[in-house]
Amino acid sequence: DAGVIQSPRHEVTEMGQEVTLRCKPISGHNSLFWYRQTMMRGLELLIYFNNNVPIDDSGMPEDRFSAKMPNASFSTLKIQPSEPRDSAVYFCASSFLSGRNNSPLHFGNGTRLTVT
């Protein structure tokens, strides 16, 4: 089991540029979550998908952020245009949908984004 795979691990970009973060969930998992971690705000949920369908995107900061899940094995989080306040670690996590609430989220190693 390769775990959740995120790319890139680090991204440094200039303000105004487009940034695309990528995630491959664990095979067989059918829920996918994007979180952002900062010192000030901790771990915040941005959006999550069940069976490739976006369920809750209320955590997406603004229209500059968008996320897609075109199939069960791939998701992207895009920021366009990027701003310095978007600097954070972005985590992707996946889990298995079940009738019980005991499925933990399995996290990728995160993408550290720096916008200058």
Added chain:
Amino acid sequence: AQKITQTQPGMFVQEKEAVTLDCTYDTSDPSYGLFWYKQPSSGEMIFLIYQGSYDQQNATEGRYSLNFQKARKSANLVISASQLGDSAMYFCAMREGPGSARQLTFGSGTQLTVLP
């Protein structure tokens, strides 16, 4: 109101001693799950232990155990026989509702330092 509260920003413990990390939660849903994660300085999020709201017994996983006091809405993590490798950030999280088709809400974390 905060759904997950971790009141200890930092904790110190002597190697081989036990330590308790506090977590209180707020929900009106009778069905919920509580999770603890470890985040070492390398940044990855590691799932440690789960407790369901209907579980009769406190969860245990190796050196980790959960002191679950439902009436007080607390789910404290106990680490026995601390090791230097236990030094990390620890997060308490909750999923509300039955089933696993929802996100986890995280607390602000406790930074644990194990002293030699």
